[in-house]
Amino acid sequence: MFATVRSTTLLGVVGRAVDVEVHVGVGLPGFTIxxxxxxxxxxxxxxxxxxxLSRGFAWPNRRITVNLAPSGERKGGAGLDLAIAxxxxxxxxxxxxxxxxxxxxxxxxGLDGSLRSVIGAAPLVAAVRDRRVVVALGNVAAxxxxxxxxxxxxxxxxxxxxxxRDDDEWLADGGDETAPDDAQLPDLADVRGQPVxxxxxEIAAAGGHHLLLVGPPGAGKSMLARRLxxxxxxxTDDQALSCTMVHSAAHVSMSTSGRVTRPPFRxxxxxxxxxxxxxxxxSAMRPGEISLASEGVLFLDELGEFAPSVLDALRQPIEExxxxxxxxxxxxxxxxxxxxxxxxxxxxxxxxAPGVCVCDDAARAKYVRRFSGPLLDRFDLRVSVGLxxxxxxxxxxxxxxSSAVAARVLCARTIAIERNGSVNAxxxxxxxxxxxxxxxxxxxxxxxxxxxxRLSGRGxxxxxxxxxxxxxxxxxxxxxxxxxxxxxxxxxxxxxxLTGGR
Numbered sequence: 001m002f003a004t005v006r007s008t009t010l011l012g013v014v015g016r017a018v019d020v021e022v023h024v025g026v027g028l029p030g031f032t033i034x035x036x037x038x039x040x041x042x043x044x045x046x047x048x049x050x051x052x053l054s055r056g057f058a059w060p061n062r063r064i065t066v067n068l069a070p071s072g073e074r075k076g077g078a079g080l081d082l083a084i085a086x087x088x089x090x091x092x093x094x095x096x097x098x099x100x101x102x103x104x105x106x107x108x109x110g111l112d113g114s115l116r117s118v119i120g121a122a123p124l125v126a127a128v129r130d131r132r133v134v135v136a137l138g139n140v141a142a143x144x145x146x147x148x149x150x151x152x153x154x155x156x157x158x159x160x161x162x163x164x165r166d167d168d169e170w171l172a173d174g175g176d177e178t179a180p181d182d183a184q185l186p187d188l189a190d191v192r193g194q195p196v197x198x199x200x201x202e203i204a205a206a207g208g209h210h211l212l213l214v215g216p217p218g219a220g221k222s223m224l225a226r227r228l229x230x231x232x233x234x235x236t237d238d239q240a241l242s243c244t245m246v247h248s249a250a251h252v253s254m255s256t257s258g259r260v261t262r263p264p265f266r267x268x269x270x271x272x273x274x275x276x277x278x279x280x281x282x283s284a285m286r287p288g289e290i291s292l293a294s295e296g297v298l299f300l301d302e303l304g305e306f307a308p309s310v311l312d313a314l315r316q317p318i319e320e321x322x323x324x325x326x327x328x329x330x331x332x333x334x335x336x337x338x339x340x341x342x343x344x345x346x347x348x349x350x351x352x353a354p355g356v357c358v359c360d361d362a363a364r365a366k367y368v369r370r371f372s373g374p375l376l377d378r379f380d381l382r383v384s385v386g387l388x389x390x391x392x393x394x395x396x397x398x399x400x401x402s403s404a405v406a407a408r409v410l411c412a413r414t415i416a417i418e419r420n421g422s423v424n425a426x427x428x429x430x431x432x433x434x435x436x437x438x439x440x441x442x443x444x445x446x447x448x449x450x451x452x453x454r455l456s457g458r459g460x461x462x463x464x465x466x467x468x469x470x471x472x473x474x475x476x477x478x479x480x481x482x483x484x485x486x487x488x489x490x491x492x493x494x495x496x497x498l499t500g501g502r
Contacts, residue, residue, distance in 0.1 A: 001023065001024055001025060001091060001093075002021070002022070002023050002024075002091055003021070003022050003087045003088075003090035003091040003097065003100075004019050004020065004021050004022075004087065005019075005020045005022075005083045005084075005086050005087040005090070005100045005103075005105060006018070006019060006020070006083070006100070006103070006104040006105070006128055006131060007019075007020050007079065007080050007082075007083035007104060007105050007106060007128070008079065008104065008106055008124045008125070008127040008128050009041075009068075009073075009075045009076060009077060009079065009080065009124070010076065010077055010079070010119070010120040010123060010124055010249060011073065011074070011076075011285065011330070011332065012249065012279075012285045012286075012287065012325075012332035012333075012334060013120075013123055013245050013246050013249040013250075013287050013291070013332075013334060013335070014123055014127070014245075014332075015120070015123040015124040015125070015126055015127030015128070016073060016127055017104075017127045017128055018068050018069065018070075018075060018080065018083075019068075019069040019070075020066065020067075020068060020080060020083040020084055020087045021066070021067040021068075021069055021087070022064065022065070022066050022067075022084065022087035022088050022090075022091045023064070023065045023067075023091060024060050024062050024063070024064050024088065024091040024092050025062060025063050025065075026062060026063065027062065027063030028063060029061050029062060029063065030063055030064065031045040031049070031064045031066070032064070032065050032066065033045060033066045033068065033084075034065070034066070034067050034068070034071070035066075035067050035068030035069060035070075035071040035075060036068070036071060036072075036073065036074045036075055037068060037075045037076075038074065038075065038076040038077075038284075040076060040077055040078055041068070041075050041076055041077065041078070041080060043078075044066075044078065044080060044081050044084050044109075045066075047078070047081055047108070047109045047110070047111060048081060048084050048085045048088065048109060050111040050112075051081075051085060051109040051110065051111065051112070051113040051157050052085070052088075052113075052157075054111060054112045054113045055112075055113040055156065055157050055158045056158075057089065057094065057157075057161070058092075058094065060088065060091075060092045064088060064091075066084055066087070066088075068080065073330075074329060074330065076284060077118060077119065077120070078108035078109075078116075078118060079106045079107065079108060079118040079120075079124055081107065081108050081109040082105040082106070082107040082108075082109060082115065082134065082157070082160065083104075083105040083106075085109060085157060086100055086105055086160070086161075086164070087100075089161065095161070095164060095165070099164040099165075100164070102131055102132060103131055103132050103133075103134060104128035104131045104132070104133045104134070105133075105134045105160075106118060106121065106124050106125060106128070106133060106134070106135050106139070106143075107134065107135055107136045107139070108136070109157060112156075113156045113157040113158060114155065114156045114157075115135075115136040115137070115153075115154055115155060115156055115157070115160070116136055116138075117135075117136045117137075117138035117139045118136070118139065119248075119249070119251040120248050120249040120251070121135065121139035121142040121143055121146070121248055122142045122143070122145055122146040122244050122245050122248035122249075123146065123245045123248060123249050125139075125142070125143040125146045125148045125151065126146040126147060126148065126245065128148075129146065129147055129148035129149070131150070132150040132151075132152060133148050133150065133151050133152070134152055134153065134154060134160065134170070135151060135152075135153055136153060136154075137153045137154075137155065137171060139153075140153050140172070141259075142244075142248055142259075145241075145244050145248075145259035146241070146244065146245070146248075147241065151172070152170035152171065152172055153170065153171040153172065154170060154171060155171070159171075185227070185229055185230040185262075185402070186223075186226050186227045186230060186402075187227065187230065187401055187402045188201075188227045188230065188231060188399060188400065188401060188402040188405055189398040189399050189400065189401040189402065190223070190227070190398070190399075191220060191223060191224060191227065191399050192388055192392040192393055192398075192399060193388040193389055193392030193393075193399075194219075194220055194224065194385065194388060196383060196384075196385075196491075197213065197220070197221075197224055197383055197385045198224070198399065198400075198405075199491075200213075200381045200383045200491055201224055201227070201228055201231070202231065202405055202408065202409060202473065203381060203466060203469050203470060203473065203491070204228070204339065204341070204380075204381055205228060205231045205232050205339075205405075205406075205409045206408070206409045206412040206413055206416075206424075206469050206472065206473055207380075207412070207413075207416065207423055207424035207425050207465065207466065207468070207469030207472075208339055208423035208424065208425035208426065209339075209380035209381050209424075209425050209462075209465070209466055209469065210318065210339065210340040210341070210378060210379045210380055210381070210425075211339075211340070211341045211342070211379065211380070211381045211382075211383070212303075212341075212342050212343075212344070212376070212379040212381065212382045212383070213225065213341070213342070213343045213344070213383055213385050214343075214344050214345070214346055214382070214383070214384055214385065215343075215345070215346065215384060215385030215386055215387075216345060216346065216350050216351055216386075216387060217345065217350045218387060219385045219386060219387050219388070220385065220388060221301075221343035221385050222299075222301055222343060224385070225267075225297070225299045225301070225341045225343060226265065226267075226299070227402060228265070228297050228299075228339070228341060229262060229263045229264075229265045229296060229297055230402035230406065231402050231405045231406040231409050232263045232296070232297070232339075232406070232409070233406075233409065233410045233413050234261075234262070234263075235260070235261065235262065235263060235295060239295040240259060240260055240261060241259075242294065242295060242335055243260035243264060243294065243295050243296070244259050244260045246287050246291050246292060246294060246334070246335060247260055247264070247292060249286065249287055250286055250287050250291075250292055252292060262296075263295055263296035263297065264292060264293055264294075264295065264296035264297070265293070265296055265297045265299065266289050266292050266293040266296070266297070266298050266299065266338075267298075267299040267300075267301060268289045268300070270300075270301070270302050270303075270305035270306045272289065272306075272310065273310070274307075274309065274310050274313055275288065276288055276289060277289050277290060277310055277313065277314075278290060278313050278317070278323055278325065279291055279323060279325050279332075279334050280325040280327065280332075285325065285327065285330065285332050287334045288323075288334070290314065290317055290323060290334075290336045290338055291323065291334040291335055291336055293338040293339075294334075294335040294336055294337045294338055295335075295337055295338075296338060296339065297338065297339050297341055298338040298339070298340050298341070299341045299342070299343070300340070300341070300342040300343070301342075301343050302343065302344065302345070303342040303343060303344040303371070304344050304345060304348075304367055304370050304371070306370075308370055308372065311370075311371070311372070311375055312372055312374075312375060314340070314375065314378075315374055315375055315378065317336035317338075318336075318340060318378050319378075320336075321335070321336055321337040322334065322335055322336055322337075323336045340378075340379070342379070344371075347359045347363070347364050347367055348363050348364070348367050377456065377458055377459065377462075380425065380462045380465065380466050380492070381466065381491045381492065382491070382492055382493045383491055383493065384493055408473060412469065412472040412473045415472045415477055416468075416469070416472055419435055419477070420435050424436075424465050424466075424468045424469045424472070425465055425469075427464075427465050427468065429461055432461075432464055435468070436464055436465070436467070436468040436471075436480050437478070437479055437480065438464075438479070438480050438485070439479050439480065439481045439482055441481070441482035442467070442480055442481055442482045442484065442485040445482055445485050445486060445489075446460060446463065446464075446485060449463075449489060455489075459492065462492070463485065463488045463489060463492060464480070464485075464488075466488040466491065466492070467480045467484040467485045467487070467488040468480055468484075470484040470487050470488060471484045
């Protein structure tokens with residue numbers, strides 16, 4: 001008459017355990033689901049009933065009440081279907097009451113009784129990994145990537161019931177969860193010339209510094225940005241797990257192992273909405289592009305074409321590494337530890353250089369106003385990328401490969417993490433004199449820049465962090481010298497210079 005079966009539901013990028021309570025009693029025949037189900041969840045009654053009839057199970061011609069506990073949180077998705085079906089069978093005494101005591105069920109039911117994969121399998125299963133979890137075959141790899149050890153699968157509802165009665169064996173073949181992702185990343189050797197931009201890319205990767213590339217069309221800005229993941233250090237186990245949870249919740253394709261194994265690269269179109277970039281929504285709270293890029297690279301090409309309100313929404317996630325999304329019924333926190341790389345033309349026509357640019361002063365001023373000062377100030381590196389030289393394009397050989405640059409980046413990051421406990425871009429202001437002490441000449445150079453107004457307080461901190469990274473790449477792990485600070489200042493060009501302001 002009564003049964004409780006464990007399942008889980010998705011809230012943002014986190015799974016929440018749910019007890020599916022079913023009561024089958026006297027009264028007019030009906031099926032009611034309570035406990036804040038969304039529309040997809042309420043439709044389970046039709047999928048479950050059709051699955052019963054398709055597989056030859058008797059449907060209780062009585063009053064069925066399903067409660068999704070705890071009732072104070074929203075429940076969504078079709079992943080509760082299988083748990084509801086099993087609970088109805090137990091409550092109707094078609095199954096013994098103890099068969100599901102140490103099990104959890106996460107799968108959608110087709111009308112023919114087949115088990116189907118669900119969105120967000122990794123975070124869903126992570127919420128109940130203390131139990132044996134029954135999933136659809138297509139979710140086995142993602143479930144194991146979430147850290148669940150005891151994961152089994154079945155083809156359909158009939159096989160699930162047979163396994164619960166010990167008349168059949170669970171399936172466990174979901175592919176090799178340790179299979180590497182063999183997709184080739186673009187190589188930095190394809191970039192001809194551009195020594196300054198290549199240096200900025202290497203510094204950004206080594207220290208986790210945000211990078212702005214400004215130059216005319218065809219200069220190679222996008223080409224450089226797309227090669228950044230190839231020189232980033234590999235993900236740690238914790239980073240890989242975090243990425244896997246986010247990508248699974250957003251139903252973004254991953255490697256065949258179900259686990260994200262490389263730093264992600266996201267490049268949303270400039271027409272992306274605020275919700276699409278930041279995350280959120282109405283009934284289904286989904287992670288946005290900044291969360292999908294977490295632990296990797298967020299590339300904003302044609303920065304001047306993004307809506308200013310969308311760009312300004314990046315300011316808080318850049319500083320905090322998370323984004324808080326509040327709606328009427330819930331408040332969620334999504335990860336947002338991304339490396340921001342942006343590319344922009346120097347002006348609306350793209351030429352930028354005096355004598356070539358056809359934009360008038362009003363058009364240029366309007367274009368520059370699209371970039372707010374607080375957002376630009378968060379770019380540690382602001383680099384002008386000119387058109388490559390003819391000799392480099394025609395007669396120049398291949399540049400340094402990504403593997404060679406990645407080795408230096410990994411060495412510099414290792415030094416920084418052993419010293420700071422984090423990448424250099426996250427050095428606390430109070431720790432500067434301890435982890436990034438300045439040589440007297442370097443301190444004097446920064447003082448001059450502050451006195452003439454070319455550097456703000458925030459800019460001073462960012463220059464010191466970049467200089468610390470340059471010193472690590474240069475093999476100077478103790479004192480930050482004048483040359484390191486001078487290079488950091490040169491790589492933080494003002495917007496007026498970058499856009500050829502007149």
